[in-house]
Amino acid sequence: MPVLGAIEAGGTKFVCAVGTGPDDVRAEVRFTTTAPQETLGRAVEFFQRQCRAEAIAAIGIGSFGPVDPDPSSPTFGYVTTTPKAGWTNIDFAGTLQRALGVPVGFDTDANVAALGEHRWGAARGLDTFIYLTVGTGIGGGGMAGGRLMHGLLHPEMGHIRVPHDWSADPYPGACPYHGDCLEGLAAGPALEGRWGRPGETLPAGHPAWRLEAEYLALGLVSFICTLSPQRIVIGGGVMQQAQLFPMVRQRVREMLNGYIHSPAILERIDAYIVPAKLGSRAGILGGIALARQVAGLPPE
Amino acid sequence: MPVLGAIEAGGTKFVCAVGTGPDDVRAEVRFTTTAPQETLGRAVEFFQRQCRAEAIAAIGIGSFGPVDPDPSSPTFGYVTTTPKAGWTNIDFAGTLQRALGVPVGFDTDANVAALGEHRWGAARGLDTFIYLTVGTGIGGGGMAGGRLMHGLLHPEMGHIRVPHDWSADPYPGACPYHGDCLEGLAAGPALEGRWGRPGETLPAGHPAWRLEAEYLALGLVSFICTLSPQRIVIGGGVMQQAQLFPMVRQRVREMLNGYIHSPAILERIDAYIVPAKLGSRAGILGGIALARQVAGLPPE
Numbered sequence: 001m002p003v004l005g006a007i008e009a010g011g012t013k014f015v016c017a018v019g020t021g022p023d024d025v026r027a028e029v030r031f032t033t034t035a036p037q038e039t040l041g042r043a044v045e046f047f048q049r050q051c052r053a054e055a056i057a058a059i060g061i062g063s064f065g066p067v068d069p070d071p072s073s074p075t076f077g078y079v080t081t082t083p084k085a086g087w088t089n090i091d092f093a094g095t096l097q098r099a100l101g102v103p104v105g106f107d108t109d110a111n112v113a114a115l116g117e118h119r120w121g122a123a124r125g126l127d128t129f130i131y132l133t134v135g136t137g138i139g140g141g142g143m144a145g146g147r148l149m150h151g152l153l154h155p156e157m158g159h160i161r162v163p164h165d166w167s168a169d170p171y172p173g174a175c176p177y178h179g180d181c182l183e184g185l186a187a188g189p190a191l192e193g194r195w196g197r198p199g200e201t202l203p204a205g206h207p208a209w210r211l212e213a214e215y216l217a218l219g220l221v222s223f224i225c226t227l228s229p230q231r232i233v234i235g236g237g238v239m240q241q242a243q244l245f246p247m248v249r250q251r252v253r254e255m256l257n258g259y260i261h262s263p264a265i266l267e268r269i270d271a272y273i274v275p276a277k278l279g280s281r282a283g284i285l286g287g288i289a290l291a292r293q294v295a296g297l298p299p300e
Numbered sequence: 301m302p303v304l305g306a307i308e309a310g311g312t313k314f315v316c317a318v319g320t321g322p323d324d325v326r327a328e329v330r331f332t333t334t335a336p337q338e339t340l341g342r343a344v345e346f347f348q349r350q351c352r353a354e355a356i357a358a359i360g361i362g363s364f365g366p367v368d369p370d371p372s373s374p375t376f377g378y379v380t381t382t383p384k385a386g387w388t389n390i391d392f393a394g395t396l397q398r399a400l401g402v403p404v405g406f407d408t409d410a411n412v413a414a415l416g417e418h419r420w421g422a423a424r425g426l427d428t429f430i431y432l433t434v435g436t437g438i439g440g441g442g443m444a445g446g447r448l449m450h451g452l453l454h455p456e457m458g459h460i461r462v463p464h465d466w467s468a469d470p471y472p473g474a475c476p477y478h479g480d481c482l483e484g485l486a487a488g489p490a491l492e493g494r495w496g497r498p499g500e501t502l503p504a505g506h507p508a509w510r511l512e513a514e515y516l517a518l519g520l521v522s523f524i525c526t527l528s529p530q531r532i533v534i535g536g537g538v539m540q541q542a543q544l545f546p547m548v549r550q551r552v553r554e555m556l557n558g559y560i561h562s563p564a565i566l567e568r569i570d571a572y573i574v575p576a577k578l579g580s581r582a583g584i585l586g587g588i589a590l591a592r593q594v595a596g597l598p599p600e
Contacts, residue, residue, distance in 0.1 A: 066561060081561035128451030140526070144444030144451070151428030151444070151528035152562050159559060160522040163463050177559040222460040226440070226526045228451030259459060259477040261366060261381035262452050 002057035004295065005047050005102070006287025008109065009063040009092070011084050012136075014039055016046045017284050018056060022120050026050075028284070036079075036090045044099040051100070057297070059096055060105040060290030062112025062283050067092075069107045069154055077106040083176070105294035109133075109283055110141030110155070111148045113235065113276070116286025118143065121277035122233045130229045131276070132157060134216065135236035138183040144227060158183030162218040169194070169211060186215040188238055204243045212238070213247035220248065220273065221255045230264070235276030242275075249273050302357035304595065305347050305402070306587025308409065309363040309392070311384050312436075314339055316346045317584050318356060322420050326350075328584070336379075336390045344399040351400070357597070359396055360405040360590030362412025362583050367392075369407045369454055377406040383476070405594035409433075409583055410441030410455070411448045413535065413576070416586025418443060421577035422533045430529045431576070432457060434516065435536035438483040444527060458483030462518040469494070469511060486515040488538055504543045512538070513547035520548065520573065521555045530564070535576030542575075549573050 001020050008015040014033055019025035029046050033039050047056060066082060068075045077093025093106040107115075114131035117123040123131065127146040133139045140157025142149050149155050159181045164173070171194040173180030174187065184190060191199035195208050202208045220232055238244070249269045256265060264272045276282050301320050308315040314333055319325035329346050333339050347356060366382060368375045377393025393406040407415075414431035417423040423431065427446040433439045440457025442449050449455050459481045464473070471494040473480030474487065484490060491499035495508050502508045520532055538544070549569045556565060564572045576582050 144449065144527075145447035147445035147447075149444065149528065152524075152530045152564055153528050153560065155528050156525045156560065159525045159556075161463050161518050161555070163461050177557045178555070218461050222522050223526055224452075225456045225459045226523055227444075228449065228453050228455050230452045255461070255478070256459075257477045260453065260456065264452055 002295065002297070003050075003054045004288045004291035005050070005056045005059035006284050006291060007043055007059065007061040007063075007096075008112070008283035008287055009033070009061060010109065011064045011082075014043060015284050016043050017288070018047070018050045018054075019288055021288060022278070022281070022285055025284075025288075026054075033084075035086050036092075040090075040092065040095045044096065047096075047100055056100070056102055058103040058105065058291040058295035059100065060112065060287035060292075060294060061093060061096070062107060062109040062287050062290070063092055065108050066153060066156070067106070067108055069111070069150055077104065103294045105290040107148060107290065108139070108141055108154045110139040110157075112141075112286035112290055113282035114141040114143065114233070114286065115148060115289045116278050116282040116284075117233050117276055119289040120285060121282060122274050123231060126230045128227065128229055129231045129233065130157070130223050130227065131282070132220075132223075132232060132234045133236035134187060134234060134238040136188045138187050138219075138236075140223070142227075142229065157219070157223065158187065160219060160222055162215060162222070182215060182219045186212055186219070186238075191238065199238055200240070204241065209241060209243055210247060212241075213244050213251055216244065216248050217251035217255055220252050224252070224256070224260060224265075231271075232273045233276050234273065235279065235282055239275060245273065245275065302595065302597070303350075303354045304588045304591035305350070305356045305359035306584050306591060307343055307359065307361045307363075307396075308412070308583035308587055309333070309361060310409065311364045311382075314343060315584050316343050317588070318347070318350045318354075319588055321588060322578070322581065322585055325584075326354075333384075335386050336392075340392065340395045344396060347396075347400055356400070356402055358403040358405065358591040358595035359400065360412065360587035360592075360594060361393060361396070362407060362409040362587050362590070363392055365408050366453060366456070367406070367408055369411070369450055377404065403594045405590040407448060407590065408439070408441055408454045410439040410457075412441075412586035412590055413582035414441040414443065414533070414586065415448060415589045416578055416582040416584075417533050417576055419589040420585060421582060422574050423531060426530045428527065428529055429531045429533065430457070430523050430527065431582070432523075432532060432534045433536035434487060434534060434538040436488045438487050438519075438536075440523070442527075442529065457519070457523065458487065460519060460522055462515060462522070482515060482519040486512055486519070486538075491538065499538055500540070504541065509541060509543055510547060512541075513544050513551055516544065516548050517551035517555055520552050524552070524556070524560060524565075531571075532573045533576050534573065535579065535582055539575060545573065545575065
């Protein structure tokens with residue numbers, strides 16, 4: 001089987017890898033995200049070095065955004081209006097494609113991680129599901145009817161509005177665009193801003209986690225009512241707090257109050273709202289899965 | 301071209317029609333929704349009478365719900381756990397199919413109206429859009445990636461949670477399941493409950509409409525961030541208040557605050573959030589469009 005390349009492009013860190021799947025990652029490199037020319041240059045270099053050993057059939061990229069994931073658009077493969085300095089209107093996919101001469105797949109980080117979970121993780125066999133990552137931001141992607149979610153642009157699930165009880169939680173929210181949207185209330189910076197120390201230093205019994213579970217449950221209820229996903233897979237640094245999962249599940253069920261009359265929610269919610277099975281590897285493995293598709297290789 | 305049948309099944313009223321499209325509805329009947337046997341019997345009778353004149357190739361049904369729209373499910377075509385008395389676990393599609401011996405398509409009222417708007421109305425040519433109806437309830441459907449939205453069950457967009465400023469609006473919400481979900485705050489019964497008289501009797505300049513626009517905008521922002529629709533089409537009795545559209549558009553743009561950097565929202569929002577072009581005919585015409593698909597007829 002031909003080898004495939006993958007990039008997980010975050011706002012702070014790039015991961016590049018070649019391989020064919022979870023049990024066969026042949027090389028991997030990580031470096032800090034700096035200026036686009038330098039950063040993309042390092043990625044190109046890595047793949048050129050790998051190519052000397054073995055031809056790469058295609059590369060799959062999951063990128064921080066906003067991005068243009070529409071193959072029919074003249075700016076397909078661009079990072080578009082990102083607030084990240086220097087990265088506005090950067091032809092990410094095209095740069096790789098021209099330097100390496102291989103087909104390049106390109107989508108949001110969340111959609112590519114969703115694809116990884118779909119092929120090898122917690123979303124196998126599903127055609128409508130959500131992948132949510134809760135870390136320094138909140139990002140969402142997934143599939144609807146068997147296709148990665150696109151539309152006008154791509155989902156920005158972290159930026160939905162949720163009820164915010166100002167008397168119980170006077171923290172105004174950390175989103176520079178929306179203040180107290182879901183991301184503004186529940187991503188890592190909100191934990192640190194509200195409690196005065198990084199989330200990962202708060203003990204499991206701290207009231208922070210009950211409030212965090214409340215906001216996440218409010219978000220999931222909106223996603224469930226909007227999309228009717230068959231499952232919700234959640235990854236990201238904040239979800240390393242395993243105590244969040246049972247609290248989120250309980251509150252989702254309480255908030256829905258029996259209205260969505262499905263055994264998946266009423267009886268088996270433990271299997272409905274689940275951690276990412278590939279953990280922090282969902283993004284890079286999703287890149288390999290995307291490269292497979294772009295190379296026209298059949299499913300295993 | 302063969303003639304097609306359609307049913308728009310509401311909790312208070314049934315509409316049945318035969319025809320081939322908006323300019324060719326050959327017969328139509330409306331009656332009150334009573335017990336299932338009586339109501340479905342009247343529908344069967346109507347189509348049997350029509351069949352004497354001309355063979356019907358298929359019937360498309362858009363139903364109040366919740367329903368089971370999954371053709372691979374043993375309860376496909378059922379109205380399932382509806383609070384409407386007598387209608388729990390009723391084999392709607394099967395009853396029609398057995399009595400008439402023709403293929404029957406079946407989906408939610410909102411999805412079928414969305415299909416009507418997709419074929420002949422405001423969503424032509426789009427593959428990812430939302431159709432929302434704001435009336436005695438709030439229902440949503442649409443397409444994602446060219447397919448009607450299904451998943452675990454089907455969207456229940458009216459039941460997302462939105463911020464509710466209790467000091468500005470002490471009305472507790474009218475949803476029997478969730479209190480102040482979007483439907484609880486913004487459907488017809490909330491207008492009447494909050495202001496003490498039916499919405500349609502409130503003058504266009506009444507503060508009711510600014511608050512209504514606020515809640516609808518909060519809902520649309522969540523839908524936009526979750527699904528990234530290419531357009532949002534809104535119908536239903538409450539939206540007869542045409543003054544709502546400019547207020548909703550303005551608030552959506554203000555709330556998104558430039559984050560979704562698309563000309564569709566930043567420059568052409570008048571064409572992004574639009575009234576249903578088929579108006580109150582979206583449901584019954586969508587039924588004809590669904591019947592067309594089920595009959596295996598090619599698009600015009």
